[in-house]
Amino acid sequence: MSAGFLAASGDTFTPPGPGDFNLPPVGPDKTFTFLGQEMYLGVTKPMLQIVIFAGLAFAFLYLASRHRAMVPGKLQYVGEASYGFVRNSLGRDIIGSHDFMRFVPYLVTIFFLLLFNNWAATIPFIQFPTFSRTGLVYGLAAISWLIYNYVGIKKHGLLGYIKLQCVPSGVTGPILVLIVPLEFFSNLVVRPVTLALRLFCNMFAGHLLLILFALGGEYLLLHGSLLVKPVGILAWVLFIAVAFLELLIQFLQAYVFTLLNAMYIAGAVADEH
Amino acid sequence: MDGNLNMIGYGLAAIGPGIGIGLIFAAYINGVARQPEAQSRLQTIAILGFALAEALAIIGIALAFVL
Numbered sequence: 001m002s003a004g005f006l007a008a009s010g011d012t013f014t015p016p017g018p019g020d021f022n023l024p025p026v027g028p029d030k031t032f033t034f035l036g037q038e039m040y041l042g043v044t045k046p047m048l049q050i051v052i053f054a055g056l057a058f059a060f061l062y063l064a065s066r067h068r069a070m071v072p073g074k075l076q077y078v079g080e081a082s083y084g085f086v087r088n089s090l091g092r093d094i095i096g097s098h099d100f101m102r103f104v105p106y107l108v109t110i111f112f113l114l115l116f117n118n119w120a121a122t123i124p125f126i127q128f129p130t131f132s133r134t135g136l137v138y139g140l141a142a143i144s145w146l147i148y149n150y151v152g153i154k155k156h157g158l159l160g161y162i163k164l165q166c167v168p169s170g171v172t173g174p175i176l177v178l179i180v181p182l183e184f185f186s187n188l189v190v191r192p193v194t195l196a197l198r199l200f201c202n203m204f205a206g207h208l209l210l211i212l213f214a215l216g217g218e219y220l221l222l223h224g225s226l227l228v229k230p231v232g233i234l235a236w237v238l239f240i241a242v243a244f245l246e247l248l249i250q251f252l253q254a255y256v257f258t259l260l261n262a263m264y265i266a267g268a269v270a271d272e273h
Numbered sequence: 274m275d276g277n278l279n280m281i282g283y284g285l286a287a288i289g290p291g292i293g294i295g296l297i298f299a300a301y302i303n304g305v306a307r308q309p310e311a312q313s314r315l316q317t318i319a320i321l322g323f324a325l326a327e328a329l330a331i332i333g334i335a336l337a338f339v340l
Binding site: 017018094200201202204255 | 314321332
C-alpha cells in the first residue's frame with residue numbers, strides 16, 4: 001500500500017545498511033584486497049575518533065584532578081563523582097574490598113574511553129559511534145580476556161584456574177561430564193565474543209536506526225505524495241526522541257562493558273569455596 | 274513491497290529477549306518496592322541480567338544482517 005503512495009513520485013528509496021559504516025579514509029584514497037574484500041588503506045574516521053576522544057577523556061580527568069582542592073570546584077566535583085562511581089559501584093562492590101584497587105585504573109580507563117567514544121555518536125557533525133566498527137571492539141575484548149585470564153592464572157595456577165572456571169562449586173557426579181565442557185566453552189571461549197558483540201551491535205543498531213529515521217523522513221518529505229508528508233515530519237520527531245534514547249543506551253553500554261569486565265575479574269580472582 | 278525474510282525472523286527472535294527483559298525489570302521493581310534500601314544492590318544485578326538477556330537480541334540483529 002505504502003509502496004503505491006511512494007512510487008507516484010519517481011526515484012526509489014534505498015534503505016541504509018551495513019555499507020553506511022564503511023567510511024572512506026580521511027587522507028588519500030588507496031585500496032587493497034584482503035581475504036577477497038576491498039579495504040581502504042589509510043586513516044578512517046573511527047581511527048581518528050578513538051584517538052581524539054581518548055585524548056579528551058584524558059584531558060577531562062587530568063583537569064578535574066589537577067588542583068585537588070579541599071572544597072571541590074564544579075569540574076573537580078564532576079570528576080570525583082564519576083571516578084567514585086566507577087571505583088565504588090563497579091570496583092569495590094563487585095571485585096570486593098580486598099584487592100579491587102589493583103583493577104580500578106583499568107576499569108576507570110575503559111569506562112571513560114567507552115563513554116566518550118559512545119557519546120561521540122550524539123555530538124553534532126561527528127555523529128558516528130566509534131565502536132560500531134568491529135576491529136576496535138575485538139581489540140577491547142581481547143585486552144579484557146587477557147587481563148582476567150592472567151590474574152586468574154597468576155592467583156590459582158593454570159590448572160587451578162581452569163578448574164575454578166570449569167567446575168561450578170557444589171556440582172558432583174556424572175552431571176560434570178555435561179557441565180564442564182559447557183562451562184569451559186562459555187567462560188573461556190565465548191565470553192570475549194559476546195562482550196565485543198554486545199557493544200558493537202548496540203552502537204551499530206542505534207546508529208542504523210538514526211540513519212533510517214533521518215533518511216526515511218527526508219524521503220517521505222521530499223519525494224512522497226501530500227498524504228505521506230506529515231509522516232516524514234513524524235519520522236524526524238522520532239529521530240530526535242531516539243537520539244535521546246541513544247544517549248541513555250550509550251552510557252548504559254559503557255557501564256555494562258565495565259561491569260562485565262569487573263565481574264569477569266571478580267570471578268577469576270575469587271577464592272574457591 | 275520487497276524485503277528480506279531475515280528481518281521477519283529477527284522480529285520473531287526479538288520477542289524472547291523482550292519478554293526476558295520485561296521479567297527482569299518486573300522482578301527488580303518488585304524487589305525495590307518491597308525493600309527500598311536494597312535498591313543499589315539490586316540495580317547492579319538487574320542491569321547485569323538485562324545485559325545478558327539483551328545479548329540474545331543483539332546477536333540476532335548481527336545474524337540478521339550477516340546471514
